[in-house]
Amino acid sequence: MSGRAIAIAMKLARHKRKAMLHRIGNVLPADRDGLLRELNRLDIQKGKKPESSLIAEKWRSFEERLVRAEKKKGLRLKQRPAVIYPEGLPILEKRAEIIEALHRHQVLVITGETGSGKTTQLPKMCLEAGLGIDGIIGCTQPRRIAAVSIARRIAEELGVEPGQSVGHKIRFEDRTNRHGYIKIMTDGILIMEAQSDPLLRRYDTLIIDEAHERSVNIDFILGILKNLIKDRMDLRIIITSATIEPGTFSRAFDNAPIIEVSGRSWPVEVRYRPASPACDEEGPEGYVEAALAAVEELKKERRRGHILIFMPTEQDIRDTCKVLSGRNYRDSLVMPLYGRLPSGYQQRVFKSTREDKIIVSTNVAETSLTVPGIRYVIDTGLARISEYRPHTRTMGLPVKAVSRSSAIQRAGRCGRVESGVCIRLYSEEEYESRPLHTPPEILRTNLAEVIIRMMHRKLGHI
Secondary structure, three states, rough: OOHHHHHHHHHHHHHHHHHHHHHHHHHHHHHHHHHHHHHHHHHHHHOOOOOOHHHHHHHHHHHHHHHHHHHHHHHHHHHOOOOOOOOOOHHHHHHHHHHHHHHHOOOOEEEEEOOOOHHHHHHHHHOOOOOOOOOEEEEEEEHHHHHHHHHHHHHHHHHEOOOOEEEEEEEOOEEEOOOOOOEEEEEHHHHHHHOOOOOOOOOOOOOOOOOOOOOOHHHHHHHHHHHHHHOOOOOEEEEEOOOOHHHHHHOOOOOEEEEOOOOOOOOEEEEEOOOOOOOOOOOOOOHHHHHHHHHHHHHHHOOOOOEEEEEHHHHHHHHHHHHHHHHHHEEEEEEEEEEOOOHHHHHHOOOOOOOEEEEEEEEHHOOOOOOOOEEEEEEEEEEEEEEOOOOOOOOOOOOEEOHHHHHHHHHHHOOOOEEEEEEEEEOOHHHHHOOOOOOHHHHHOOOOHHHHHHHHHHHOOO
């Protein structure tokens, strides 16, 4: 072969490689690495002298594999569910701004009041922005009940079967499909997956919901993602927070842009009905009786609409439900709601009924979950809050007064569809004396566990 012919052949080979690299860049990441490795092996073999027919066969095999990968990407694009939005949610006013920001920024902080539609609509906006194709759109939730309910709600709004395009994964339950687009999971599940897949390659988008709760798991996830974005420039991260201190999260991620979403709310009348002195950590009878009296007050006023009662413990919920059921209020259904309740019973809360519901819940109904149709909230102002006890070196879950921000979140549950009433079973003076925020869990937990987990995850200097 002449020198001119060799030069032409080499030029053609370079063009061919460039075209191949361009095509490989457009396939799914799961196929991309293998194709690049095979292309590099074929390039190395060009300098040797094996049978030309063998080389040609390997190239044909490679191109067939590349065509299959391209078809797989095309099929994933074709099967992507059509994005449908319900009417009237405040976050939809920011839809164009959010989608534009997803194209321009790697990390985004979205803040807004509960009920604005952040949790259910953000995964769909990511889908509309072209995400969810190269990987899954993952969304973390602090509570299992929220993960299950949100996945079902998004699937229903998209008109798809739960567990297919949209699924959920919680402890002991995996309702996801390997060809799915949106995955709702607890934050503990994502931490567990990060141990076997440190780069979280199966995701192209991660939404960290309710980040303002500042659980240890949420803080660890933020730490993992802070390190990860250097190696995963293709990964999009959305951090959602209540309207409290969103700048904290923005500064943690190099001043990521903040988009504020207004809440959809009606006027809420706040009534203070302090319980008897027995309403303290040692005597729960006070706030249970006060809650029962508040229900009676609403029923005597002949008010229609669902009632949500916040209780600190499961035993309080059972006691309250037992008394309320015995009163046989007309056109009323009494329902408990707490994390360990079987899923079937939990989902009853979200189904429409002709009767008025009286839902007695722990603080699982404080955020993430928006139970439709709530007009009245009865707030004991208490919750089980985890804390480390240095004198016994044990973790505990004592009943304690919630912060003002939690009280505001609870009151906001009843102003979603029309004007509501929140009855607080404590005085206005006591409310004003409470701290604005609940301290982050990392300041209330056993630091030995935190340090060990930080060392295991290699999150930097302790």
